Amino acid sequence: MKKTLICLSIVAACTSHMAFAESSPSADFSKAYQQYNQAIDANNQADVITYAQQAYELGKVKFGADSIDSANLAINWANAIVAQSKQNNRGRVVQDEQVINAQQLFESALTTYRKALPDNDIAFVDPLIGLAETTPDNAYAKKILFEAIDIAEDDGNELTVAEVKTFAFYRLTGTEFYTRKVRDFAFDAYDIYKDKLPANAIKRVDATYLYGALNEAMGQHSKAIDALVEVIKQYKALPYSHPHELRAHALLVDIYQQKGQKDKATKHCIAIGEMTPWNDQQEQTPLFRTAPDYPMSYASRGKSGWVKLEFTVDEQGFVQSPKVLDSDGGSQFEKESIEALSQWRYAPKFVDGKPAKGTATVQIDFTLG
Known part of the structure; x- marks a missing residue:
């Protein structure tokens, strides 16, 4: 019965007694769980959260708060919250009251799993990944992700290993725990996917x-x-x-x-x-840039400034005819800005399906320290 929303090729083999053809089924729970599955099929995220919560709360009554089945329902609801957070925040999980609730649900499920399942059961991967995604504690995230990787490797499913290592790479990148070993997780995953x-x-x-x-x-x-x-x-x-x-x-x-x-x-x-599409109303983003040299005479005096320039991006993305629109700090800043900008590359403007010249602006700032 367990239906997770995270993109892991893992099916928890721990839905022990959740068949709907029982002798005394709970009609309310059965209806809520059915609606939850229908919402998933319809990709209706708001309903997924609503019915995942209802199924969890009714399931606790039906199966008991400490049952594996209730733990699975908790993970379903937590995953729905995480998916909603990503949907609202451009793929990121942002800490708020709902995400904190999801973290607590994952913790609760993990506690139940640890009491009921063998230490290396593959089912642990779901709540471990969920916890790593929802906790703001990077040290804790590292600890449980390494546990998830060990479990996946013990299970022997290489595709699962690849998915867990990929997740661990992205979760720990940008933290104090990003190391060569974490970087190599991405290479390990690439090798597995290339082979499989x-x-x-x-x-x-x-x-x-x-x-x-x-x-x-x-x-x-x-x-x-x-x-x-x-x-x-x-x-x-x-x-x-x-x-x-x-x-x-x-x-x-x-x-x-x-x-x-x-x-x-x-x-x-x-x-x-x-x-x-080219947007004349915004500053274009360079695809390649070189930093301007900081004039030594200005640096020795602690002098800072900026230069705003206008230029043409030709049909091949080269910078042509840069000129200063405004500046602050001195003529050497202007000279260095023009020399650097002349080496930059941009995506050209397209008009009627063909590359064309376009005018753009940029401000280059000079600051020390």
């Missing part, structure tokens, strides 16, 4: 993107290029622009510019221009 899944499987493509992005950051340009080109190839089959496809193009622009291969970078600048 077809080239166009979304999990494999996402893992390939991450592999490419990490290699780009590490300066391993050859590996990064191969991976990012593969990502673009697979996402081209989609009827829409996937964020990873866009980012893969952007990373390739950066790599080719660093290698001095401007023609290859141009190809990806144009590709991004085709995929993303």
Whole structure:
């Protein structure tokens, strides 16, 4: 009966007595659980939360608060809360009263599991992942994620290992616990997906993107290029622009510019221009930039400032004709800004399906420290 909302290929084998053909079924619970499943099928997130909560509260009465079945229902409700938080916050889980409630539900389920199941039961992965996602305590998240990885590896399902390691990578990135070992989780997942899944499987493509992005950051340009080109190839089959496809193009622009291969970078600048509409009302985002030199005479005097410039982005994404609109701090800031900006690359503007020149502005700030 357990139906989780997180994207793990894990089915908890612990729904022991939740058959609806019992001799004395609870009509209210059966109805709430049926409505919960219907809401999932209809992708109605508001109803999923409503009926997951009802099923949990009625299930505690029906099965007992400390039963495995009630623990499973608690996880269903907690996962629904997490999904709603991500939906409302661009894929992020934001700490609020509801997410704190979800954390408590995961804790409760985990406590029940620890009393009723063997220590290495694969069912533990669901509440462990849920807790890691909802707790603000990074040290605790690391501890339980490493436990989840050990359990998944003991179970022997490599795809589950890949999913748990991928989650652990993203959860711990940006924290004080991001280490080479955590980074290598992403590489481990990539190797598994490459071995186990077809080239166009979304999990494999996402893992390939991450592999490419990490290699780009590490300066391993050859590996990064191969991976990012593969990502673009697979996402081209989609009827829409996937964020990873866009980012893969952007990373390739950066790599080719660093290698001095401007023609290859141009190809990806144009590709991004085709995929993303130009907005004359906002500052365009450079795909490749070099920082301006800080004038030594200004730095020695602790002088700061800024320069606002206008320029043309040509059909190939090169900067042309930069000119100063306004500035503060001195002419050397203006000179260094123009020299740096002339090396930047942008996605060109597209008009009627063809690249065209577009005018853009940017402000470059000079600050010390």
